[in-house]
Amino acid sequence: MKQRIYVKTQELEDFTIDILRNSGLNETDSRITASVLLSADRRGIESHGVARLKRYVDGIKSGIIRLTPDVKTIKETPVSLVIDGDGGMGQPIAYNAMKKCIKKAESSMMCFASIRNSNHYGIAGYYSLMALESDMIGVSLTNSAPLVVPTFAKDAVVGTNPISIGIPAEKQKPFLLDMATSTVPRGKLEVFSRKEEPMPDSWATDEKGIPTEDSLKVLDNLLNRKGGGLLPLGGGGEMTGGHKGYGLGAIVDIFSGVLSSGAFGKDVYGKKGQPPEVAHFVGVINPEAFMGTDEIKKNMDAYIEMLKGAKKAEGQERIYVAGEKEYIADENNSEKLSIQSKVFDILNGLGEEFNLKLEGE
Amino acid sequence: MKQRIYVKTQELEDFTIDILRNSGLNETDSRITASVLLSADRRGIESHGVARLKRYVDGIKSGIIRLTPDVKTIKETPVSLVIDGDGGMGQPIAYNAMKKCIKKAESSMMCFASIRNSNHYGIAGYYSLMALESDMIGVSLTNSAPLVVPTFAKDAVVGTNPISIGIPAEKQKPFLLDMATSTVPRGKLEVFSRKEEPMPDSWATDEKGIPTEDSLKVLDNLLNRKGGGLLPLGGGGEMTGGHKGYGLGAIVDIFSGVLSSGAFGKDVYGKKGQPPEVAHFVGVINPEAFMGTDEIKKNMDAYIEMLKGAKKAEGQERIYVAGEKEYIADENNSEKLSIQSKVFDILNGLGEEFNLKLEGE
Numbered sequence: 001m002k003q004r005i006y007v008k009t010q011e012l013e014d015f016t017i018d019i020l021r022n023s024g025l026n027e028t029d030s031r032i033t034a035s036v037l038l039s040a041d042r043r044g045i046e047s048h049g050v051a052r053l054k055r056y057v058d059g060i061k062s063g064i065i066r067l068t069p070d071v072k073t074i075k076e077t078p079v080s081l082v083i084d085g086d087g088g089m090g091q092p093i094a095y096n097a098m099k100k101c102i103k104k105a106e107s108s109m110m111c112f113a114s115i116r117n118s119n120h121y122g123i124a125g126y127y128s129l130m131a132l133e134s135d136m137i138g139v140s141l142t143n144s145a146p147l148v149v150p151t152f153a154k155d156a157v158v159g160t161n162p163i164s165i166g167i168p169a170e171k172q173k174p175f176l177l178d179m180a181t182s183t184v185p186r187g188k189l190e191v192f193s194r195k196e197e198p199m200p201d202s203w204a205t206d207e208k209g210i211p212t213e214d215s216l217k218v219l220d221n222l223l224n225r226k227g228g229g230l231l232p233l234g235g236g237g238e239m240t241g242g243h244k245g246y247g248l249g250a251i252v253d254i255f256s257g258v259l260s261s262g263a264f265g266k267d268v269y270g271k272k273g274q275p276p277e278v279a280h281f282v283g284v285i286n287p288e289a290f291m292g293t294d295e296i297k298k299n300m301d302a303y304i305e306m307l308k309g310a311k312k313a314e315g316q317e318r319i320y321v322a323g324e325k326e327y328i329a330d331e332n333n334s335e336k337l338s339i340q341s342k343v344f345d346i347l348n349g350l351g352e353e354f355n356l357k358l359e360g361e
Numbered sequence: 362m363k364q365r366i367y368v369k370t371q372e373l374e375d376f377t378i379d380i381l382r383n384s385g386l387n388e389t390d391s392r393i394t395a396s397v398l399l400s401a402d403r404r405g406i407e408s409h410g411v412a413r414l415k416r417y418v419d420g421i422k423s424g425i426i427r428l429t430p431d432v433k434t435i436k437e438t439p440v441s442l443v444i445d446g447d448g449g450m451g452q453p454i455a456y457n458a459m460k461k462c463i464k465k466a467e468s469s470m471m472c473f474a475s476i477r478n479s480n481h482y483g484i485a486g487y488y489s490l491m492a493l494e495s496d497m498i499g500v501s502l503t504n505s506a507p508l509v510v511p512t513f514a515k516d517a518v519v520g521t522n523p524i525s526i527g528i529p530a531e532k533q534k535p536f537l538l539d540m541a542t543s544t545v546p547r548g549k550l551e552v553f554s555r556k557e558e559p560m561p562d563s564w565a566t567d568e569k570g571i572p573t574e575d576s577l578k579v580l581d582n583l584l585n586r587k588g589g590g591l592l593p594l595g596g597g598g599e600m601t602g603g604h605k606g607y608g609l610g611a612i613v614d615i616f617s618g619v620l621s622s623g624a625f626g627k628d629v630y631g632k633k634g635q636p637p638e639v640a641h642f643v644g645v646i647n648p649e650a651f652m653g654t655d656e657i658k659k660n661m662d663a664y665i666e667m668l669k670g671a672k673k674a675e676g677q678e679r680i681y682v683a684g685e686k687e688y689i690a691d692e693n694n695s696e697k698l699s700i701q702s703k704v705f706d707i708l709n710g711l712g713e714e715f716n717l718k719l720e721g722e
Contacts, residue, residue: 074652075651075652077470077649077650078469078470079440079469079470079471079650080470080471080650080651082651082652108439108440109438109439109440109441110440110441110471110473112471112646112650114651114652149671149674150668150671150680151680151681152673152674152677152679152680152681153668153671153672153673153674153677153680154671154672154673154674154675155671155672157667157668157671158668163609165612167612167615167619175611175615177608177609177611177612179602179604179605179608179609183595183601183602184602200600200601202563202596202601202602203601205674208674208675209672209673209674209675209677210674210675227672233594233595233602233605233606234544234594234595234602235563235601239561240544240561240563240564240596241540241544241545241563241594241595241606243540243681243683244538244540244594245594245602246683247538247540247683248524248538248540248609250536250538250664250668250682250683251526251528251538253664254528254536254661254664257660257664258528258657258660258661258664259648259651259652259657260651260652261652261656261657261660264660264664264667265664265667265668266667285473287620288438289438289440289441289473290436290441290443290475290620290621291435291436291443291475291620291621291622295622296619296620296622299618299619299622299625300615300619303611303614303615303618303619303625303626306518306625306626306627307511307514307518307519307611307626310510310511310514310515310516310518311514311515311516311570311588312513312514312515312570313510313513313514313515313566313569313570313571314515314569314570314571316513316514316570318513319511319512319513319514320512320513320604321611322604322607322608322611
């Protein structure tokens with residue numbers, strides 16, 4: 001049996017929109033959500049692509065994701081927004097907040113939205129990309145299910161809390177950082193457990209809080225909340241900088257959940273029996289606030305060229321800058337892309353109910 | 362011979378002010394610079410404390426640090442500043458920029474300054490601390506001498522580029538992240554080379570760009586610019602997340618050097634035969650832009666208590682949050698503190714010229 005199946009990119013997007021619409025989401029929000037999912041698949045971040053669609057549909061069915069949320073702006077200044085997502089789909093909530101920030105920053109030079117009471121919003125990088133399309137600097141952070149252990153702890157009380165920052169360039173592709181603040185996401189442990197290979201000991205701890213190479217054990221512990229979890233960027237303890245990744249993950253939690261008085265830390269799983277709550281922080285800086293769009297884009301070209309032109313380490317053929325691999329993948333996947341046959345089957349399983357069929361080869 | 366000598370904290374600060382003033386720096390700037398240096402020593406970050414004083418005095422003597430710079434605001438909006446430091450002392454330049462940002466953000470809700478053509482500004486955390494004293498969120502970034510190799514490179518073209526972010530709390534001490542974006546600073550390699558112990562291989566590469574445990578070799582290579590250097594947070598390659606630390610270091614360079622059209626990357630050592638140029642990015646967010654100062658400070662208490670209350674890993678007695686160890690050190694060192702006898706001697710060497718003497722025990 002084939003491991004991967006090719007599908008036409010546009011057909012996959014249309015199919016995703018149809019599934020969401022048939023699940024009760026309105027047309028506009030279905031299009032936004034599908035765009036975020038497809039962007040992940042195109043950019044090679046499969047864990048956040050259409051492989052997530054079933055989880056969203058299940059979330060809608062169970063009521064965790066509300067179809068007609070009363071999204072409210074709780075507070076607004078020329079440079080900031082606090083938004084309550086009322087348990088709606090994360091993608092349209094964050095998308096609309098970012099749109100407002102871009103609009104406001106045209107005159108106010110910067111704007112950031114701290115968003116509470118939302119759901120999973122897909123890849124953080126999507127919202128920074130929106131800023132880049134308007135020649136602005138984009139920032140996108142979100143908290144997430146508590147899978148990461150603080151330095152010296154054995155409880156996973158912090159999310160993989162990603163940081164994405166994008167800066168436009170002129171001739172070069174924009175610089176686009178999009179990184180979890182854990183050393184690796186949970187998906188990497190799944191890959192190693194399937195291969196039955198020991199993983200690096202900077203990835204996760206066992207149920208006692210001790211770094212381990214046994215990925216299967218960690219996955220089981222996380223599933224059954226037995227203790228332990230993923231390690232922050234830098235690994236266990238302080239010797240290799242694990243406290244730095246822990247600090248960065250906390251910053252994401254603070255900007256998202258603390259500034260909005262939303263959920264943070266363990267409460268992202270749900271406060272006192274309530275459904276899960278996710279918080280985001282998205283926004284933009286207009287380069288006109290500093291040396292100006294044209295000049296900064298030229299400076300970025302020079303900076304990126306300097307990095308890429310550095311002498312290579314022995315055995316290496318290329319130095320990348322943040323986002324470059326994803327831009328290459330995005331272009332390669334514009335017409336068609338491959339998804340796991342397991343995911344292909346799940347998607348067609350979802351489609352059956354609505355007489356929707358995804359073609360593949 | 363004693364390794365460390367105790368001095369009175371206030372006397373050390375007064376001595377530092379006197380040395381700077383006698384070296385030609387004006388009273389105000391001498392006080393600011395001494396305050397930044399003492400803050401580092403008090404907080405246990407000796408590498409950035411009075412141990413640096415000789416380098417500053419030498420910089421003044423050689424003209425690299427200009428005593429009467431014509432510091433100019435190149436651009437200003439309600440939420441931003443671009444400042445040209447004209448080669449002056451980094452501490453007063455960054456201090457004054459931060460003061461302006463705090464003042465502006467009282468009404469404009471946030472303000473960030475991108476600063477070019479400055480010099481070493483001490484610990485990044487000092488400027489975030491200034492924000493905390495005004496109940497604001499502080500951000501402080503700076504680029505620095507190129508000692509760090511991008512992922513897959515063998516040239517050190519990026520600085521250890523620290524990130525500091527501070528968020529006020531109510532009953533708890535503020536959260537204060539202050540971290541180099543390399544796994545460790547150069548000083549850690551010096552400690553290991555003195556101990557003649559192998560260092561973790563996530564700290565640095567040899568002259569071919571291959572991770573090494575030989576700290577002495579790396580230090581020699583850096584000094585003689587033979588290739589190799591410190592590794593970004595996450596270590597070598599991508600398996601343990603080194604590309605993330607590299608990306609974060611680049612963000613610091615971009616916000617500091619690119620947004621201000623200052624020096625970045627290799628040019629921090631000096632563009633085409635010119636003196637070194639450092640760029641910073643400092644600023645604040647007024648919590649009133651989001652859910653408000655009182656509410657956010659209460660949320661921070663809850664967040665910090667959640668982190669510190671997590672179950673501890675086997676063998677661990679305490680979970681810290683960012684900045685906590687430094688606050689403890691700061692309190693312990695308020696009356697007197699110990700410095701290396703080597704540093705004590707260097708300081709008194711500097712004092713001789715001006716008939717200044719530092720007493721110690």
